[in-house]
Amino acid sequence: MGQQKVLLNMARFYPLALHIILIPLLLWLADPTAGYKPIIVVHGLFDSSANFKHLLEYINKSHPGTNVTVVDLFDHRQSLEPLWKQVEGFRKVIYPIMQNAGSDGVHLLCYSQGGLICRGLLQTMPDHNVDTFISLSSPQLGQYGDTDYLRYLFPFYVKSNLFRLCYTHYGQTYSICNFWNDPHHHDLYINTSDYLAPLNSERLDPNATDWKKNFLRLRKLVLIGGPDDGVITPWQSSHFGFYDENETILEMKAQMVYQKDTFGLQTLDFRGAITMYCVPGVLHTMWHSNETVFNECIEKWLT
Ligand SMILES: *[C@@H]1O[C@H](CO)[C@@H](O)[C@H](O)[C@H]1NC(C)=O
Ligand SMILES: *[C@@H]1O[C@H](CO)[C@@H](O)[C@H](O)[C@H]1NC(C)=O
Ligand SMILES: *[C@@H]1O[C@H](CO)[C@@H](O)[C@H](O)[C@H]1NC(C)=O
Ligand SMILES: *[C@@H]1O[C@H](CO)[C@@H](O)[C@H](O)[C@H]1NC(C)=O
Ligand SMILES: *[C@@H]1O[C@H](CO)[C@@H](O)[C@H](O)[C@H]1NC(C)=O
Numbered sequence: 001m002g003q004q005k006v007l008l009n010m011a012r013f014y015p016l017a018l019h020i021i022l023i024p025l026l027l028w029l030a031d032p033t034a035g036y037k038p039i040i041v042v043h044g045l046f047d048s049s050a051n052f053k054h055l056l057e058y059i060n061k062s063h064p065g066t067n068v069t070v071v072d073l074f075d076h077r078q079s080l081e082p083l084w085k086q087v088e089g090f091r092k093v094i095y096p097i098m099q100n101a102g103s104d105g106v107h108l109l110c111y112s113q114g115g116l117i118c119r120g121l122l123q124t125m126p127d128h129n130v131d132t133f134i135s136l137s138s139p140q141l142g143q144y145g146d147t148d149y150l151r152y153l154f155p156f157y158v159k160s161n162l163f164r165l166c167y168t169h170y171g172q173t174y175s176i177c178n179f180w181n182d183p184h185h186h187d188l189y190i191n192t193s194d195y196l197a198p199l200n201s202e203r204l205d206p207n208a209t210d211w212k213k214n215f216l217r218l219r220k221l222v223l224i225g226g227p228d229d230g231v232i233t234p235w236q237s238s239h240f241g242f243y244d245e246n247e248t249i250l251e252m253k254a255q256m257v258y259q260k261d262t263f264g265l266q267t268l269d270f271r272g273a274i275t276m277y278c279v280p281g282v283l284h285t286m287w288h289s290n291e292t293v294f295n296e297c298i299e300k301w302l303t
C-alpha cells in the first residue's frame with residue numbers, strides 16, 4: 001500500500017520534474033554555443049590570420065557557435081619582429097578576450113613560431129585563464145636547420161655559421177634568431193638568446209619563479225608535430241625534444257629543462273597534463289588545414 005502511494009506520487013510529480021529539470025537541460029543542449037570555450041589562434045612566421053580559413057570551417061562544423069579569434073597582428077614580414085615585442089602586441093588583443101571569458105577560460109591554438117609567442121604569453125600573464133594550449137608544430141626548444149625560410153632571409157648563411165649573425169645584438173632583432181638554438185654553440189646561445197634562453201630559464205631571468213607559476217596555471221598542454229614537417233628542425237622540437245652537442249636527439253624527458261623543471265614542464269607532465277601527437281605525412285604549411293589532424297588531434301580538446 002505504502003509503495004503504491006509513492007508510485008502514485010511519482011506519477012503525479014513526474015511531469016513537474018520533467019519541466020523543472022529536463023526543459024532547461026534541453027534548452028541548454030539546443031544552444032550550440034553553450035559550453036564551448038572561446039578559442040584564440042596565433043599564427044606563425046610569414047603567415048597571417050587569412051591562412052586559417054580551413055581551421056575555422058572545421059571548428060564551425062564540429063563545434064558550431066564557438067567564438068574563434070584569429071589574431072590579426074604581425075602578419076607576413078612583420079612576423080620577423082622580435083618575439084618579446086610580439087608577445088606585448090598579442091597580449092593587448094588577447095587579454096580582453098580572456099577577461100570576457102571569465103572563469104570558464106579560453107583555449108590557445110598556436111601554430112609554428114606562434115607557439116613560442118604563446119609560451120611567452122602564458123609565462124608572463126599572472127592572471128591568464130588558458131584551459132588548453134595546443135602547440136601546433138612549434139619549435140618549442142628552438143630551431144637548427146637549413147630551410148627555405150633561412151635561405152630567403154639570410155642567403156649568405158647556412159645553419160653551421162648562422163650563429164655568427166644570430167648570436168649578436170643585431171641578430172636578436174629578428175624573431176627567428178630569438179629561438180635559433182645552435183647545439184655546437186650552446187654557451188653563446190645561453191649568453192645571447194634574448195627570448196628562448198630566458199623563457200626556458202636556461203639563462204635565469206629575475207622573474208623566472210613567477211613565470212613558472214604563471215605557466216602552471218595551464219590545465220592542459222597538447223603538442224602536435226611530425227617527422228615529415230620539413231621546416232621545424234629537428235621536428236622533435238615540437239615535442240620539447242632537441243639535439244645534443246653531437247646532433248643526437250634527446251627527447252623531452254632527457255632535456256635539462258625538463259629534468260630540472262626550470263619552467264614547469266615536468267610538473268605539468270607529472271600532473272598528466274601533457275598529450276603528444278606524432279603525425280607522419282604532414283608538411284609544415286599543412287598542419288592547420290589538414291582535416292584528419294583536426295579530427296584526431298585537435299577537436300576533442302576544444303571543449
Ligand atoms: C558555419 O556554418 C554554417 C552552416 O554551414 C554557415 O551558415 C555559417 O556561415 C558558418 N559560419 C562561419 C563563421 O563560418
Ligand atoms: C567573441 O569574443 C569577442 C572577444 O571576447 C567578443 O567581443 C565578441 O562579442 C564575441 N562574439 C560573440 C558572437 O559572442
Ligand atoms: C618582472 O618583474 C618585475 C618586478 O616584479 C615587473 O615589473 C616586470 O613587469 C616583470 N617582467 C615580466 C616580463 O614579467
Ligand atoms: C658567456 O658569459 C659568461 C659570463 O659572462 C662568460 O664567462 C663566457 O665566456 C660566455 N661564453 C661565451 C661562449 O660567450
Ligand atoms: C659527443 O661525441 C663525442 C665524441 O664522440 C663524445 O666524446 C661526447 O661525449 C659526446 N657527447 C654527448 C653529449 O654524448
Ligand SMILES: *[C@@H]1O[C@H](CO)[C@@H](O)[C@H](O)[C@H]1NC(C)=O
Nearest residue numbers: 279280281282286290292293
Ligand atoms: C593529412 O594528415 C594525414 C595524417 O593524419 C596524412 O596522412 C595526410 O598525408 C595529410 N594530408 C595532407 C594533404 O597533408
